[in-house]
Structures are given as C-alpha cells and as structure tokens.
Amino acid sequence: MPLTYTTSQQTFRQEARAWLAAHMPPAPLPHFDATRDGFEAHRAWERTLHAGGWSVVSWPKEYGGRGLDLIEWLIFEEEYYRAGAPGRVNQNGICLLAPTMMEYGTAEQKARFLPPMASGEEIWAQAWSEPQAGSDLAHIRATVTQEGDELVLNGHKIWSSRAVFADWAFGLFRTPGSERHRGMSLVFFPLNAPGVTVNAIRKMDGHVGFAELFLENVRVPVFNRLGEDGQGWHICMATAGFERGLLLRSPARYQQAAARLVALYHAQGAAADPVLGQEVARAWMNAEAYMLAIYAMCSRLLAGGKIGPEASTNKIFWSELDIHLHRTALALLGPRAELLPDAPEAAHDHDWLDGYVFSLAGPIYAGSNEIQRNIIAERMLGLPR
Amino acid sequence: MDFRFTEDQLMMAETARKLLADTATSAQLRTMLANGMARDDARWTKIVETGLTLTMLPEDAGGLGLTEADFVLIAEAAGYAALPEPLVESAGIAAPLLAAIAPAHEVLGDPAATIAIGHAINPYVADADTAAALLLHHDGATYLRRPDEVRLIREESLDPFRRLFKVEWEPSGEPLSAAPDLWSDALDRGALFMAAQCAGLAQRAIDIAVDYAKTREQFGKPIGAYQAVKHLLATAQVQVEFAKPVVHAAAIGLAQRDVFSRARISHAKIVAAEAADLATRTALQVHGAMGYSWEVDVHFLLKRALALNTAWGGPGFHRERVLARLRAAPAGPEYGFAHAGMEA
Numbered sequence: 040m041p042l043t044y045t046t047s048q049q050t051f052r053q054e055a056r057a058w059l060a061a062h063m064p065p066a067p068l069p070h071f072d073a074t075r076d077g078f079e080a081h082r083a084w085e086r087t088l089h090a091g092g093w094s095v096v097s098w099p100k101e102y103g104g105r106g107l108d109l110i111e112w113l114i115f116e117e118e119y120y121r122a123g124a125p126g127r128v129n130q131n132g133i134c135l136l137a138p139t140m141m142e143y144g145t146a147e148q149k150a151r152f153l154p155p156m157a158s159g160e161e162i163w164a165q166a167w168s169e170p171q172a173g174s175d176l177a178h179i180r181a182t183v184t185q186e187g188d189e190l191v192l193n194g195h196k197i198w199s200s201r202a203v204f205a206d207w208a209f210g211l212f213r214t215p216g217s218e219r220h221r222g223m224s225l226v227f228f229p230l231n232a233p234g235v236t237v238n239a240i241r242k243m244d245g246h247v248g249f250a251e252l253f254l255e256n257v258r259v260p261v262f263n264r265l266g267e268d269g270q271g272w273h274i275c276m277a278t279a280g281f282e283r284g285l286l287l288r289s290p291a292r293y294q295q296a297a298a299r300l301v302a303l304y305h306a307q308g309a310a311a312d313p314v315l316g317q318e319v320a321r322a323w324m325n326a327e328a329y330m331l332a333i334y335a336m337c338s339r340l341l342a343g344g345k346i347g348p349e350a351s352t353n354k355i356f357w358s359e360l361d362i363h364l365h366r367t368a369l370a371l372l373g374p375r376a377e378l379l380p381d382a383p384e385a386a387h388d389h390d391w392l393d394g395y396v397f398s399l400a401g402p403i404y405a406g407s408n409e410i411q412r413n414i415i416a417e418r419m420l421g422l423p424r
Numbered sequence: 425m426d427f428r429f430t431e432d433q434l435m436m437a438e439t440a441r442k443l444l445a446d447t448a449t450s451a452q453l454r455t456m457l458a459n460g461m462a463r464d465d466a467r468w469t470k471i472v473e474t475g476l477t478l479t480m481l482p483e484d485a486g487g488l489g490l491t492e493a494d495f496v497l498i499a500e501a502a503g504y505a506a507l508p509e510p511l512v513e514s515a516g517i518a519a520p521l522l523a524a525i526a527p528a529h530e531v532l533g534d535p536a537a538t539i540a541i542g543h544a545i546n547p548y549v550a551d552a553d554t555a556a557a558l559l560l561h562h563d564g565a566t567y568l569r570r571p572d573e574v575r576l577i578r579e580e581s582l583d584p585f586r587r588l589f590k591v592e593w594e595p596s597g598e599p600l601s602a603a604p605d606l607w608s609d610a611l612d613r614g615a616l617f618m619a620a621q622c623a624g625l626a627q628r629a630i631d632i633a634v635d636y637a638k639t640r641e642q643f644g645k646p647i648g649a650y651q652a653v654k655h656l657l658a659t660a661q662v663q664v665e666f667a668k669p670v671v672h673a674a675a676i677g678l679a680q681r682d683v684f685s686r687a688r689i690s691h692a693k694i695v696a697a698e699a700a701d702l703a704t705r706t707a708l709q710v711h712g713a714m715g716y717s718w719e720v721d722v723h724f725l726l727k728r729a730l731a732l733n734t735a736w737g738g739p740g741f742h743r744e745r746v747l748a749r750l751r752a753a754p755a756g757p758e759y760g761f762a763h764a765g766m767e768a
Contacts, residue, residue, distance in 0.1 A: 040433075040493065042676050042761050044425050052758075110425050117757035291757035298756035305751070320746045323755055324670075324691045330760050331427070331669035338427040352665040355658075409651070415661055416654030420634045423649040 042334075044114070051107075052114050058091050059122040071128040071204075072248035078162075078204040081128035085159025095133055095157045098141075102149060103157030109337035116289035123295075131201055132156045132163030134287050136209050139225075143266040143274050151262075152227070164202035164230065166210030166252055167275070169195055174410050176211070177219045177272065181254065183212035183226055183264075190226055190264060192234075192257040200404075202250035203239045205230055210252075211271050223271030227263040228254070244396045287405065288357045290330035293364065296394065297326040300368050307371065318367040325360035329353070348418035351411040358401030358408060365395035425761075427673070429497065436479075437497030443470055444505035450721050456508060457584055462554050463509045472536045477515040485527035486535070487519075492616060496675035499617040500668075503624025503700075503732075506724050508585035510551040514538040516617045518559050521610045525566060525601040531557045540571075543610055545737050548579050548588035562595035564604030569593055583727040612678055612686065614736035615693040619671045622696035622732050626664045626703035629725045630657055633707040636714070653710060660706040663699040671696055684762050687749030690742035697739065700729035 044052070064084060069077035088094040089103060097112040098104025107115070127133065137156060140149060155161040172178040181194020196210055208230055214222035230237055234257035239247035266274050304311055304319040332353065340346065368391040369376035376392065378385040402408040416422045429437070447467040456464055471477065479495050481487020488494075499512045518539035522529055531537055537556035542549040544561050552558055553576055560567045560574075575592035634657060637648030647653050674692040677685040704726040708715040715722040733739070753759065 040426060040428065040430055040676065042425065042427060042673060044761065048425060117760070121757050290760075294755070294757040294760060298754065298759075301750050301755045316747060317743060320743055320750065323750060324695065324746060325666075327688075327691060327760065328666040328670050328695065330757075331673045332666055334425070334760075335427045335669045335672070338425070341426075342428060349665060352662045355662050356666050409655070412655040412658035413651065415658035416648075420630070420654075420657055420661060422634060422637060422654050422657070423646050 048111065048114060051111055052118060055093070055115050055118040056122070058093060059118055059124060062087055062091060063122055063124060068125045070246055071126060072201070072242070072246035075204055078128060081125055082159045082162060084125050085127070085129055085162075089158040094159070095137070098137065098153070098157065102153035109341055110334075113289065113291070113334065113337060117291040117294070120289075120291035120295040128201065129156060129159055129162045130287065131165045131205075131209075132161070132207075135165060136163055139274055139277055140265060142277065143270070148262065148265065161207050162201065162205045164199045164205040164208040164250075166196040166199045166202065166208040168198045170197055170251075173198075174407055176275070177223075179211055179213060179223070181210065181212045182215045183224050184215060185261065185268070186258075188261050189258045190224075190261055192226060192228060192254045192259065194254050196252040196254070197249075198240070198404075199250050199252055200248060202230060202237055202252060203247045208252065209265075211275055213271075214269070217269075220272040222269050223275075224268055225265040225271040225274050226259065227265070228257055228259050232257050232259065234258070243399070244393065288353075290326065290333045293326035293329055293357065293360060296361075296364055297323040299388075300364060300371075303368060303371050311371075315367060315370055318363070318370070322360065322364040322367050325356075325363065329357055329360060332356075348414050351406075351414040351419070354405060354411050355402075355408050355415075358398075361398040361401050362395075365391060365398045369395055427669070429493075429672070433494055433497060436494065437501060439474060440476055440498045440501040441504065443474055443476075444501055444507055448505040448507055453506070453508070453585070453721075453724065462551075462587060468509050468536065471509065471511060475535075476511060477519070477535050477538075480516060480520045481523050481532060482527055485523045485529075485532045487523070487532075492516075492613060492675045492678045493672075496616065496620045496672060499620035500624035500671075503621030503626075503728075504628045506585070506625060506628070506721075506728050510538050510540070510555075512617045512621060513541060513550050513614075514555070517541055517610055517613045520613065521559055521566070521606055522557075522568070522600075524606055524609070525603075529568075531568075541610065541614075542591055543607060543614060543736070545611060545614075545741070546735060547590070549591050550589075550735075551587050552576050552589040552591060553578075553587065558591065559600075560591065560593060560595070561607055562599070564602065564607065565595070565599035566601045566603075566606060567593075567595055567597075567599050581727075581731055583724075583731045585724070586728075586731050609681070611736065612681075612689050615742065616671070616674050616678060616689050618732045618736045619667075619674065619689070619692040619696035622693075622700035622729065623664065623668050623671050625725050625728055625732075626660070626667070626696070626699040629700070629703040629707040629722065629729075630660050630664065632721065632725075633657060633710040637710055640714075647710070656706050656709060660699070660703040663695070663702050667692070667695040667699040683749045683752045684759075687746050690737070690745040693737060693742045694739050694746070697729070697733040700725075701733060704729045 068080040071078045071081040085094055092105055095104040096107045096115045100106050169179050184191050192212055202208055207227055209227050211223055212226050234255045236253040238251045240249050242248040300319055300322055372386050375386050380389045417424055476498055478487040479490050483489040495516050499516055502512050518541035540549050540552040540555035540558045542560040553571055558569045577590040579588045579590055581588050637653055638646050640647050671692040674688040677688055707722045711720055711722055714720050
C-alpha cells in the first residue's frame with residue numbers, strides 16, 4: 040500500500056546515481072544505428088555498465104545481474120534516464136530475448152548466451168517479420184529443418200532492428216508444410232554465419248536501423264533452438280508480452296522527456312503560448328500516468344501476478360504519449376523545429392526532431408496499435424473474433 | 425513501495441460493488457424516477473448497515489477510522505452503479521469535514537443521516553433537502569445549518585438522479601470553525617472521489633457496451649466482431665487503464681497535502697472525467713439508436729459523466745493546479761513519488 044521507498048531502495052538509488060555520475064561518457068555517443076563507430080561506442084558503454092554491475096540489474100547474479108526486483112529495476116531506470124545515459128544497443132537481447140530465455144531456456148543455453156549478452160560481447164537483433172508477414176506474424180514462411188544435430192534455416196526476414204551491425208539474431212521459423220501457429224520454432228543464428236546475407240535498410244531518419252536478411256541453408260546446432268520443436272509461437276507471444284508491456288519502454292524515459300519539455304516551456308517565459316502550456320501539462324500527466332500504471336503492474340507481478348493482455352494497453356499509451364510529447368516540443372520550437380541539430384540556428388540541445396521521428400515508429404513496431412486494439416477487445420473485453 | 429490495495433480494502437470494495445449491483449438495478453432506478461423518489465430507503469439502509477457511511481469517520485466519532493485510500497474503491501463502486509444516493513458526498517467529503525471540527529457532533533451520531541456540503545467551487549449543493557445538516561462555507565469559516573434554516577431553490581440537472589440546490593443563507597452567529605484549511609482538504613477529497621466515480625462509471629459504460637456488442641447482430645454476426653467497434657471500445661479501455669492508477673495513487677498520497685499530492689489529485693480528476701466522457705459516448709455509439717433511447721441505461725451514465733466533469737472543479741481549474749506544480753517544483757523521473765518523502 041505505501042507509495043514510499045524503503046531505506047534500502049533509497050540507498051540503491053543513491054548508489055546508482057553516484058556510479059552513473061562517475062562513469063557517464065563525457066559527450067553524447069554517435070547514434071548506434073548510424074555508423075559502425077556509433078554501434079561500437081555503444082558496445083563499449085555496455086561493457087562499462089557490465090563492469091560496474093549495471094547492465095542487467097534484474098537478472099540473476101550468475102548471469103551478470105544483481106538479482107534485483109522490478110521496483111529496484113524501475114529505480115535504476117529512473118536514475119539511468121535522469122543521468123541522460125546512452126541508449127541500450129542490446130535491448131533486443133536484454134529486454135526481449137532474455138526474459139524468454141530465462142523462462143524457456145535450458146541451463147546450458149542460459150550459461151552460453153546470457154553472460155555475453157550482459158557484457159555486450161554479443162549484441163542481438165530480432166528477425167521476426169517477413170515481407171508477407173508483418174501484423175499477421177503467423178504467416179511467416181522461413182523454414183527450419185533438422186538434419187542430425189543441426190538446424191538448417193532458409194528464408195527472407197525483414198525490418199530486423201540492429202541487424203546491420205549486430206552479432207546474433209533470434210527469429211521465427213517453421214517446419215516445411217506446417218501452417219499458421221503450428222510447427223514454429225524460435226532459433227538463434229550468428230549474423231556472420233555462412234549463408235546469411237544482410238542488406239541494410241535506411242530508415243526515415245537516414246540511419247541504417249534495420250535490415251533485410253536472406254538465409255540460404257544456414258546451419259546452426261539444435262542447441263540454438265529455444266524450447267521444443269513447434270513451441271515457437273507460444274514462446275514468441277510471451278516475448279511480445281514483455282515487449283509491449285513493460286521492459287522495452289520503462290516510464291522513466293517519458294518522465295525525463297516530459298521534464299525537458301517543461302523546462303523548454305518555462306524557458307520561454309512570458310512569451311510562451313499558454314495553449315501549448317496546456318499541452319505541456321498533458322504530456323507530463325501522460326508520463327506520470329504511465330509511470331503509475333507500471334508501478335502498479337510491477338507491484339502485482341512481484342506479488343505473483345502475470346502479465347496479461349493489459350500489456351497491450353501499455354503499448355498504445357506509451358506510443359501515443361511519445362508522439363504527443365514530441366509534437367508539443369516541436370510546436371514550442373516553432374520555425375526552428377525543422378532545423379537539423381547541426382544547423383547554425385538550431386535550438387540548443389536540439390534532439391527533439393530525432394525524438395519525434397523515432398516516436399512516429401512507436402504505433403507500428405512491437406505489434407501495430409491496431410493489432411493491440413484487437414488484442415484488448417478480444418482478450419481483455421471478451422469480444423468475439 | 426507496493427502499489428496494491430490490501431486484502432481488507434479489496435474485500436470492502438467487493439462488498440460495496442455487490443451490494444450496489446444487487447440494489448441499484450436498472451429496473452429499480454426507473455422505479456425511483458417514476459415515483460419521484462429522492463432516495464431508495466431499502467438500499468440506503470443496507471449501505472448504512474454495511475458500514476459504508478462510517479468508513480472515513482474517526483473512531484472517536486464512532487467510525488472505522490479509515491482513510492481516502494480505503495474509501496476510493498467504494499467511490500469507484502458508487503460510480504460504477506451510478507448510485508443516486510449521496511454516499512460519496514456525505515460519507516466521503518462532508519462527514520470527515522465535520523468530524524475534523526466536532527467529532528462528537530450529534531449529526532455524526534446517526535450513521536443513516538447524510539450531510540450536504542456547500543463548497544465555494546460548486547455553485548449548487550447536492551442533496552441538500554434530504555440532508556440532516558448542511559456544511560456551508562463563508563470567508564474560510566465553516567457554518568452548519570439544518571435544511572429548514574436556509575432557503576433551498578431546486579436547480580434541475582440533466583442527470584435525473586442529481587438533486588442540486590441553490591442555498592440562500594446568512595452567515596450569522598459563531599462559525600463551527602474558522603480554519604480555511606478544512607475547505608482545501610474537502611476540495612481535495614471532493615475532486616478525488618469525483619475522479620473515482622468517473623473511473624467506475626467509465627468502466628461500467630464499457631462493460632454494458634461490450635455486453636451489447638456481443639449479442640447485437642448486423643450483417644450476420646455480432647457487431648463486436650467488427651474491428652471498427654472493437655477499436656472504439658479498446659480505445660476507451662486504454663483511457664480507463666491509465667486513469668485508475670492515477671486515482672489510486674492520488675488517494676494514497678492525499679494526506680501529504682502538498683503541491684505534489686494536489687497535482688496528482690487534479691491529474692486524476694482530469695483524466696478520469698475524460699475517460700468517463702469518452703467511455704459513455706463510446707457506449708452510446710456502440711448501442712446506436714438503442715443507446716439514444718430512455719429505455720437503455722447508457723444515458724444515465726452519460727449524464728452523470730457530464731455532471732461530474734465540472735463538480736469539485738472543472739478541467740480548467742485542475743489543469744491550473746497541475747501547471748502550478750510544474751512551476752513550483754522540478755519534474756523528472758526522480759520526482760514521481762517526491763511527495764513520499766524521497767530526497768530527490
């Protein structure tokens with residue numbers, strides 16, 4: 040019941056704050072999707088985080104974590120965003136694959152894959168979508184066949200985030216001839232394996248943030264399959280729950296952006312448009328509401344609850360609040376909003392444009408918001424399919 | 425840090441929900457209207473017997489000595505049921521005000537008696553005629569009057585169960601109290617519990633629309649199978665999901681009485697009223713012409729949502745309190761529970 044932090048939670052916050060203050064990169068890192076240098080700079084940051092024991096705070100200690108609970112994870116995230124620390128280049132692995140691997144992986148798989156994920160030594164991309172299978176993920180065609188101790192992968196994946204520079208990918212494949220949700224498996228493969236072709240795709244922002252992958256008789260050990268043959272759909276839906284629900288977008292991200300927005304508004308003083316002041320207040324309230332909902336959800340999970348279809352409401356809410364927040368910032372910047380950060384007249388601390396363009400992807404990735412509304416309607420409200 | 429209600433709180437809320445669902449049925453509400461009844465005595469007796477009117481009274485006034493965090497789910501249940509009787513205004517807002525001044529006051533001795541409250545933010549006093557006493561405000565001071573000591577002028581509301589009165593009276597004699605803080609506390613409770621009722625009635629509107637969409641068929645299948653209908657309802661549900669935690673956190677934090685807790689209450693009031701507005705209009709749209717008819721309950725909810733939106737401060741008033749918080753103190757991830765004694 041009490042919405043107060045314990046002494047040990049407060050001590051933990053101070054510890055995280057002090058470590059971040061002492062180890063933050065002196066200048067912002069170049070974007071991890073822009074260049075190999077930017078990517079490697081972020082890998083180095085992952086290594087620094089790991090050396091301090093901060094890269095995967097909620098994981099068990101044996102895999103490089105601190106074994107912290109979800110509330111402590113939220114506190115860490117709050118300090119992380121407060122410090123303005125770099126984006127997490129390995130979030131596909133840490134936030135999406137790892138929770139699934141903790142649940143479905145064998146002890147040997149966890150020992151093999153989790154420690155190098157925690158240290159940034161192996162950075163992960165996801166390979167779910169295909170040209171014909173986006174929202175209708177069960178329509179994938181990429182195949183997996185077992186030959187002795189090996190799996191042979193074939194197919195065409197697309198919109199694979201981080202795949203241009205990453206080391207590994209996890210993806211969905213199906214047994215030839217299987218249909219829909221049956222016969223799928225979740226398989227890991229190195230992106231430099233023979234038979235893998237990675238073609239970069241430029242995003243709206245000009246960065247090569249995703250790729251299409253062609254797999255031609257790519258051979259990996261059976262060890263690289265998570266769960267049983269045919270269990271892939273079930274496992275992927277579990278991953279999707281984490282992605283939509285909780286781990287991918289911690290509230291602190293939006294609270295920090297809202298605080299910057301408030302500062303931007305107040306800096307305009309008497310010249311500020313009061314109508315935009317209302318929107319600033321709205322953006323701040325949205326961030327607070329998301330934070331409160333996630334604290335409530337984490338409290339339920341800590342008490343033994345499970346993530347359910349309500350995760351879909353989270354995804355709609357954070358993606359829409361993110362766009363609104365950035366649109367408000369651009370409105371405050373007025374005619375200078377469109378200037379790129381390096382333009383001579385660009386506003387100081389001008390990453391609002393980047394943030395806005397990124398926010399536009401929110402309603403699309405991790406399951407489009409239309410798909411989320413279907414899930415809410417069918418699984419939360421019980422409407423017929 | 426554990427943002428959950430206790431077993432006791434959940435049990436009490438469940439008792440209230442069940443009692444109100446059993447007694448405030450559609451047929452019963454219509455009987456009240458047909459007979460011009462101000463309240464349903466059988467239901468009110470059950471509410472009193474269950475102890476709901478005693479929740480927030482201190483123990484030395486014969487109450488349960490519980491807090492806003494205990495009453496907030498009861499207020500939500502009252503909203504869900506579109507309850508006509510003034511349980512929330514009397515037991516949740518007015519009685520704690522009187523108890524803070526005079527815990528031994530005779531009006532508090534009768535758990536069935538209701539108290540009406542005339543706050544400066546509300547031009548009209550709800551359920552003034554059936555109240556045992558009216559708490560009235562003048563220059564920060566609190567006066568108590570019986571209904572027969574003032575002039576009550578009925579102001580009909582669109583909400584047929586809302587009984588509003590203009591109160592004409594003279595602030596003569598000694599006030600009960602001269603402490604103006606009591607009235608800002610009352611405003612916080614008022615706004616909070618209006619928000620809780622809005623959250624409850626928003627969920628009710630969605631629930632009845634979902635039930636209807638499952639059975640009403642067009643083009644050979646239930647209308648709830650169409651994405652156009654699904655998405656309307658899902659969008660309303662999203663608003664409810666992100667209003668309720670704000671309402672609950674506002675209830676838990678209310679006792680803090682600072683710029684943080686007041687902003688959270690105002691946040692709750694704004695978004696819960698918006699959720700109620702969207703959910704009730706969505707329920708109307710899903711029901712189509714049926715929803716526009718007097719025979720279906722949608723309009724009771726829609727009208728209540730409209731009334732509660734401005735009761736205890738409209739969106740403009742509460743947005744200003746949010747803006748005041750943003751001017752007065754920094755924002756950021758470390759300030760989410762700044763009112764909880766955390767050193768930011």
